Amino acid sequence: MLKKRPILLQCAEMLILFATLMAIDQGLMSGNAFCDINPNPYWLPVLVMATTYGTGSGLAAAAIASAIWFRWSNPWSGATDHIEQQLRLSIQPMLWMVTALVTGEVTASRRNRIADQERQHQAMDRNWKKLAEIIARLTDTNRKLQVRIATGQRTIVQAMAAGLDLSKPDPESQADAVARLIALAAQTEDFTFYDVRGAQVTARFGGKTAQGQAPDLSRSPMAQAMLATPRPLRADRAADRPLLSEWGLLAVPVAGAEEGLAAIILVHSAAGIRITEAYVAQLLQVADLLGKCPALFGREQAFAPKWLVPEGKVA
Incomplete structure (x- = not known):
């Protein structure tokens, strides 16, 4: 089932993921936003947030990853055409944004489907309870009618006997x-x-x-x-x-x-x-x-x- 958590808790989870990755990058790696690693580890918070919480959280994670990428990445070496540099710099954030949007919409669709199924399940539970109550009332009414019929027949016989004795x-x-x-x-x-x-x-x-x-x-x-x-x-x-x-x-x-x-x-x-x-x-x-x-x-x-x-x- 899709997780439902407060927005502050989602933000805290997102910040913990990015802080952990940045600490690894700055402390153990070269500090260039994992330019030398493919796929880039910053995909992780984007995919996790989009898959778990939907489009909004996924886009927020993609925006933070993009900001880190633009600040510390160096995807080229030596002299390179300016347009090619801009393309290499923007291709990763663009993929993060597209992936966050697509994955988030799929997650939202799944969330809506699960919510619909839960509503249908609750409606079925209510209908079953109502049906059980109706069956119980009908059973009780049937029992009372049987008793009344039996009592009525016995009363008629008793009245006839009393009339004869009179x-x-x-x-x-x-x-x-x-x-x-x-x-x-x-x-x-x-x-x-x-x-x-x-x-x-x-x-x-x-x-x-x-x-x-x-x-x-x-x-x-x-x-x-x-x-x-x-x-x-x-x-x-x-x-x-x-x-x-x-x-x-x-x-x-x-x-x-x-x-x-x-x-x-x-x-x-x-x-x-x-x-x-x-x-x-x-x-x-x-x-x-x-x-x-x-x-x-x-x-x-x-x-x-x-x-x-x-x-x-x-x-």
């Missing part, structure tokens, strides 16, 4: 089915199902991870707000946050057959779940399904015995 005559199977449907929609087992009868809001059962004894919410601001206007209350909304601060993340109303508030699904926590419109809509669909069930907790007299909640399900 039609069973015993109350324990019905309560289990309702809990499983809510857990599937909420994507968490930390919830409580509250029954609403008039102004009474009573906990009936909870998810598997619901903690502690569920309180009576009959006089809570949250229950009063939902009784006044049955709508989802969300902790991510500033207006609803004070109502839910003590209870959880989301409260979803379950409308009865007469469009009144029949129950409340209170989601306490959902790890890794963000409350979105799609998430709330999913829970509202389950709430709508439960509200339309005629046997839901014995609201019709014929199903009164089914209202009994099995042991272990009461929060």
